[in-house]
Amino acid sequence: MDVENDNSYTAKTNLLIFNYATDEKDQVFAHQIEVVRQLSIKFRKVYVITASRGFGSLPSNVTCIESKWVQGKHFSNSTRLIKNFLGVVLRDKNIVVFSHMTEVQSALVSPLTKFLRMKHIVWYAHASRSLAMNLNKFMLNSIVTSTVGSCPYTGNKVKILGQAIDEKRFKFTIHKIGSPYNFVHIGRTDPSKDINKLMRFVEDVNSMGYESTFTIVGRPSNPKFNFYIEDLYNLRKGFKEPLRVVFREPMERNSVPDFLESFSIFIHAFIGSLDKTLVEATLCGIPVLSINHEYRSIFGCWSNTANSSLEDEFLALIGLSPEELALELKRRRKIAEEQHSLSGWIEKILTILTN
Template structure:
């Protein structure tokens, strides 16, 4: 089978989209040839049956040049593939439709986000199938939508406890963005500091501010930390490569996620695959956690409820944490593994 994939970025070192490199590795194992079109090409280490073509954003190509490069490449390669897979970019589904129609190729789009806009609405009309991770991660009603679970590389994200001593380690992983509700997280750390002392825990925030708005948000968070004298228990590590995250999860006691209900943040699932406790506000995770007989949710935006739940997790014995971790990983391997997802995508085009 030959497959053509369109994605935003191919860069193993990218702290946001570096995970897609793992997807391409898996596609290479399940395909004879993989043609990849990306907006931005960085560093990659892929098998010889993977061909990477960039629309040229990394070299400053304008949007009109990017468009014509995309069409030229599709004209040369679509006829040689069995289908087109679009990753998270409705605009590429729209741009690929004429060539897909011309050469009578099916288009499958992967989309996991709670946003709705005209581009997504139009892309839904043009593609043949849409795969998403949960009912909450694609909000346009459509018969084309199929919930298939997420794609976590459970071979890379597996339990390997590094340091089980010292302070209780709280980890947040994600963009420094208002939607992540990090102000509630910082407020909860202030509550914990007063109630149990800042010497008994530490919070590490892994992630970058990627634009001006997020940089302003980061500056506001730093001001709050300084005002509440939390610098000794709250730290920022910046963005990390995706291949650095397994050890980061495994060196933590709990991964926290404060986003509202919507699409599933991948960090929560990666932590679960590592057998690490998680605490989330997003109701989408409730049914997933229930499959492992684990209930660790808090009310969105409620710093006091969050801090109470953290205290409760701190009281759990290591033996109980290990038992919970086995259950969490089992759910990931069964229902959200990258191997299963790639096989399902490949089978669609056969």
């Protein structure tokens, strides 16, 4: 089924988007196709140069070009991307460029966008610096990011937008907390996610006498991290007491809200930028236990202690009365709606793109 716009175009320029996947079934980048759809409402013509084109319909005013970006193929990737870029801008110079999570692709074309005096904006939400961004930042008009701590760069070019989550898809329910505690983590199973720390935490909870299960949803973002899954399997085998850990393959993003309904607590140990899954769990009304500084700075801690451990957070959480828990979950949902909604994100990025 095609997606149709209402022809209420307000932008004076056309739009070129670089992204990794225009595919609503992608494990990591499924949200990028929705961003394309939402932005296309305001631009008469939208071009998308994507590394991968998969499932999902696009509006009739969107032209999608698959660059077939392949990990490790630096020369062929670069030449194909620049060829695709030139193919667009040589026939349509009235363009503003938005690089959505694609700082490497952005760095390849930014000398050209600078020379052609095209506005060029990059979404960058990583706590660490990258070589591409270090080289690229001087040629960009703006760097947009989710939170203050999700971007290592500062200055007038940096704009804070929040995360882009369609809150209407996440039904809010006050989840009852009690034994057995069904913990869940959704996301990439990369070493940086410290899932081994989460498994040890669940083992500690069990050893304290609280019956628990742990479901891990996801796969490594890169084959070079496949060893980490084996490490997690071996870790489970090494526990003294049986630990019920279930490993599941990634699911479509549209399935996440319903899937989360069967769990009581979302756990998370990544130190870095604000992960979308934390906000999604919060929108569902699931208590989040995380040591992520960005999440804590926005939503708070259960123990009201800045550097508390996951164990401290868990004990503080289960010590709340049902009324106290409900009030806190509602407060966090409101923050998520106000600061991380898709509609708010689109409004902010449109202002930057069109002004």
